[in-house]
Amino acid sequence: MGPRRLPNSLPRDLTLRPFAKGDGAASFDVFVDAVRNGAKEHYTTEQRAAWAPVDTMPATWEDRHLAATAFVAESERQLEGFMTLTAEGVIDMAFVRPSAMGTGITAQLYEKTEEAAHASGLTRLTTEASHLARPFFLRRGWNLLGAQTVQKRGQTLENFRMEKHLSSS
Template sequence: MGPRRLQNSLPCDLILRPFAKGDGAASFDVFIDAVRNGTKEHYTAEQRAAWAPVDIMPATWEDRHLATTAFVAESERQLEGFMTLTAEGVIDMAFVRPSAMGTGIAVQLYEKIEAAAHASGMTRLSTQASHLARPFFLRRGWNLLAAQTVQKRGQTLENFRMEKHLGSS
């Protein structure tokens, strides 16, 4: 699969803002939609079900994201995507609704995350990228360290350990 081309334009009413109290349910919905529908070309139905097994948001979901540097992309209709960065420099979650893929939303979220990393003095970022996310990160100067397999609820999924060294601010 070659580079993803922008297929649509950004929603004209798109707002990028920090993740806030009350964003939990909408971000969980983005996560479920992205995993179950957006990764169909890369993971089996059983793998996707193991990755996103429940329809009910875990009680710790919102607090987990409030404890990170996180941004959301919101249109008038709904939350379209979100991305999180831990204090250790890990991009832990990066999800966009399948209906919004290819619009540039992920790029804008990533630029906010990388700017926040620079502002806080981080010199290195890391992530465990899915098959879908790997080319996105590679196009932004990330290095592929290794493919790895992880176990999720009896399923084996492949993802990729990646890193990016940040220049001085």
């Protein structure tokens, strides 16, 4: 699992960079770890198993991220987290390893993603945030549009539709 970091203590060797060809397997590993272990307090074992049901990366995983505006956070040559933004302004995925939660990595990824959204001329961002992600987005000026339930492999999961209007500055 690695050494525990102090809350809001970014790794000294943290690198933020665009998602690149070859990052698929490591980002999928982050996703599985974040869902199965990081979301334990918010979702049942069955819900998390439905959300991240396999250990093998789907064939379309890497291409999906390469088609988006996506950033990764790397430390000690290990992927710590990633965030993706679609051309329509949807923050589609935002995941950080449980061992890196509370270190500021998600905030760094978000800042890069919002900068990219501004640069692309987007005026509105949306997401479907998990219980774990909702407070993060609220702290960054997002509006809660409402709770919703989604079906995944026979399980009902609750998430939250959210939006943020970007200033034109």
